[in-house]
Amino acid sequence: MTKKVLVLPGDGIGPEIVSQAVRVLDAVNESFSLGIQHESALVGGSAYDETGSPLPEDTLAKAKAADAILLGAVGGPKWDGLDMAVRPEKGLLGLRANLELFSNLRPAILYPQLADASSLKPEVVAGLDILIVRELTGGIYFGQPRGIRTLENGEREGFNTYVYSESEIRRIGRSAFEAARQRGKRVCSIDKSNVLEVTVLWKEIMEEVAKEYPDVELTHMLVDNAAMQLVRAPKQFDVMVTGNMFGDILSDAAAMLTGSIGMLPSASLNAEGRGMYEPCHGSAPDIAGKGIANPLATILSVAMMLRYSLDAKEAADAIEAAVSSVLDLGLRTADIASEGCETVSTQAMGDAVLAAL
Amino acid sequence: MTKKVLVLPGDGIGPEIVSQAVRVLDAVNESFSLGIQHESALVGGSAYDETGSPLPEDTLAKAKAADAILLGAVGGPKWDGLDMAVRPEKGLLGLRANLELFSNLRPAILYPQLADASSLKPEVVAGLDILIVRELTGGIYFGQPRGIRTLENGEREGFNTYVYSESEIRRIGRSAFEAARQRGKRVCSIDKSNVLEVTVLWKEIMEEVAKEYPDVELTHMLVDNAAMQLVRAPKQFDVMVTGNMFGDILSDAAAMLTGSIGMLPSASLNAEGRGMYEPCHGSAPDIAGKGIANPLATILSVAMMLRYSLDAKEAADAIEAAVSSVLDLGLRTADIASEGCETVSTQAMGDAVLAAL
Ligand SMILES: CC(C)[C@H](C(=O)O)[C@@H](O)C(=O)O
Ligand SMILES: CC(C)[C@H](C(=O)O)[C@@H](O)C(=O)O
Numbered sequence: 117m118t119k120k121v122l123v124l125p126g127d128g129i130g131p132e133i134v135s136q137a138v139r140v141l142d143a144v145n146e147s148f149s150l151g152i153q154h155e156s157a158l159v160g161g162s163a164y165d166e167t168g169s170p171l172p173e174d175t176l177a178k179a180k181a182a183d184a185i186l187l188g189a190v191g192g193p194k195w196d197g198l199d200m201a202v203r204p205e206k207g208l209l210g211l212r213a214n215l216e217l218f219s220n221l222r223p224a225i226l227y228p229q230l231a232d233a234s235s236l237k238p239e240v241v242a243g244l245d246i247l248i249v250r251e252l253t254g255g256i257y258f259g260q261p262r263g264i265r266t267l268e269n270g271e272r273e274g275f276n277t278y279v280y281s282e283s284e285i286r287r288i289g290r291s292a293f294e295a296a297r298q299r300g301k302r303v304c305s306i307d308k309s310n311v312l313e314v315t316v317l318w319k320e321i322m323e324e325v326a327k328e329y330p331d332v333e334l335t336h337m338l339v340d341n342a343a344m345q346l347v348r349a350p351k352q353f354d355v356m357v358t359g360n361m362f363g364d365i366l367s368d369a370a371a372m373l374t375g376s377i378g379m380l381p382s383a384s385l386n387a388e389g390r391g392m393y394e395p396c397h398g399s400a401p402d403i404a405g406k407g408i409a410n411p412l413a414t415i416l417s418v419a420m421m422l423r424y425s426l427d428a429k430e431a432a433d434a435i436e437a438a439v440s441s442v443l444d445l446g447l448r449t450a451d452i453a454s455e456g457c458e459t460v461s462t463q464a465m466g467d468a469v470l471a472a473l
Numbered sequence: 474m475t476k477k478v479l480v481l482p483g484d485g486i487g488p489e490i491v492s493q494a495v496r497v498l499d500a501v502n503e504s505f506s507l508g509i510q511h512e513s514a515l516v517g518g519s520a521y522d523e524t525g526s527p528l529p530e531d532t533l534a535k536a537k538a539a540d541a542i543l544l545g546a547v548g549g550p551k552w553d554g555l556d557m558a559v560r561p562e563k564g565l566l567g568l569r570a571n572l573e574l575f576s577n578l579r580p581a582i583l584y585p586q587l588a589d590a591s592s593l594k595p596e597v598v599a600g601l602d603i604l605i606v607r608e609l610t611g612g613i614y615f616g617q618p619r620g621i622r623t624l625e626n627g628e629r630e631g632f633n634t635y636v637y638s639e640s641e642i643r644r645i646g647r648s649a650f651e652a653a654r655q656r657g658k659r660v661c662s663i664d665k666s667n668v669l670e671v672t673v674l675w676k677e678i679m680e681e682v683a684k685e686y687p688d689v690e691l692t693h694m695l696v697d698n699a700a701m702q703l704v705r706a707p708k709q710f711d712v713m714v715t716g717n718m719f720g721d722i723l724s725d726a727a728a729m730l731t732g733s734i735g736m737l738p739s740a741s742l743n744a745e746g747r748g749m750y751e752p753c754h755g756s757a758p759d760i761a762g763k764g765i766a767n768p769l770a771t772i773l774s775v776a777m778m779l780r781y782s783l784d785a786k787e788a789a790d791a792i793e794a795a796v797s798s799v800l801d802l803g804l805r806t807a808d809i810a811s812e813g814c815e816t817v818s819t820q821a822m823g824d825a826v827l828a829a830l
Contacts, residue, residue, distance in 0.1 A: 235594055275670070
């Protein structure tokens, strides 16, 4: 049976890194006879430039028809002045919402070969392996009403709404507990329940979900403390579950703890396990087009896609092993450059992974 | 002329650390003939237990009449089940709102004597000196409407409103630029302008304020990137300015970078420079009553209070010098314990500062 993958290179370094990841996908597709067909489409700023919309109809239709999506990154200063409705990010948020990709899995793993890359002391991060489960289709990202209005006194006021319903909280809770069951069996739910009512409900529903998973331990932590604890002693966490906005902030901080955010893939899944896969890092417009970006997070996103959405575990294992052996060989892109290792280009890193496959 | 200080010990370790800080205040009051009178009042959980309100009328009246307020910390698991309206934190938020303490200054400084305490590598944090300016009386902490409501389908939904007006943004912007003028002359404004309209307005008004301060450089950063950059390379920042919620998260992360959050004071000021002073850390209920909490952040909050609200710069300098000399002597509370240094109690640390004065 053919499986359809939609490839969305996006903006900034997106196209460069995605093209290496697609080479890797093609290679395992052939060697493991996976029967994957892929096509590309526009999203983000580049889609806006060409069609006037960051999420063209055609892209959305293809996304809905696909078994999985591989995305690079979107956005950049080029589109900074744009109205919110046509911002490049709107394309990404539109995909998340339309495909109901509510469960965003963001691992923060320290690769032993890259132990030096972290800005944290070795003893604080050695062996780090956290999974952040971020709610991705609700919260303040999508809450209504929102906008900028003019008050009676003539000045303007900007407003957004942070909102979660019980069922939204329950399903992301279950995602987190399911994931924890496969790992360290501990979930830490992040809230600001001493100030925000919406997170009081969040905390309450997490307690309810926990009753369905007696083998998994649930704790709660305030978001400000969580930000501190990630810096102080990140290894205390197994799975962290949180809303869209807090998850955006905490998962980026957690990924950066490893010093190798250029290595971290992510998955955004819907209730049927269909998903969109993308690196944890952004579009890095400052280095776009220079051929120095790290393609490994995107290549590892292909592995995650094969495992979670395309039922091709062996191919996923093969890619992950290839990436590991390339690191063992001492090859590094500029972001993870290290003394005694060879700094290579985006393309050369792709070549090396292909050779190792 | 007498000056009135209101002392609010609060909950958890609050009373222990505040009592050491008050001893220090008394000592400089006498030696520098400052004419300070102080009295205490209840706030937070302890106020709730005694009066049924986390901010009794009497406390608020005294706070309004005071020239400055010294606060310990509020909250704790004892009050966890409480309704939002009577949460201990409501007392603190009520003080901030009623006194219009909109400008929260939170330094993150690495004390050279405590260089080892950070979980970050020495080269990443040596010499760290950031100031976070957090808006404290607006944003999602105070936005209306808020609450938990039942939807038509019978499930509940929690909601809060993230809102800022132009004038609220302008005044916190000016606070940040004024502070930057006294320091490194660089302001980095934190927003999520690729997703949230309220922060689009934030960014725009910051640009306007920047025109009033041609000697200060303004840059912008997305909040997720800011959380990463604080972990990766915190020394790139001078002054960061942000809203109430982002500021809560980022300032805690920044403070923890130093490894000595038990050392960091903060000031919350209104338009007239009257202020409330408190440690950056919380009420630490897990160690309350054990006599091991670090009183230095509260003692340094007294110094900040003397400098900013009580026009007693020499006394402030004297306290800061005393704290520094105590660290030079190798005295440490448990939170900053270090090999080769003597671990002392809360009381013994207070004694040592008094002796050094
Ligand atoms: C690009 C942006 C809209 C997006 C987000 O905020 O969710 C990104 O930061 C992410 O974390 O995937
Ligand atoms: C206690 C709590 C309400 C408070 C806040 O969130 O502002 C605290 O975390 C702080 O940062 O001062």
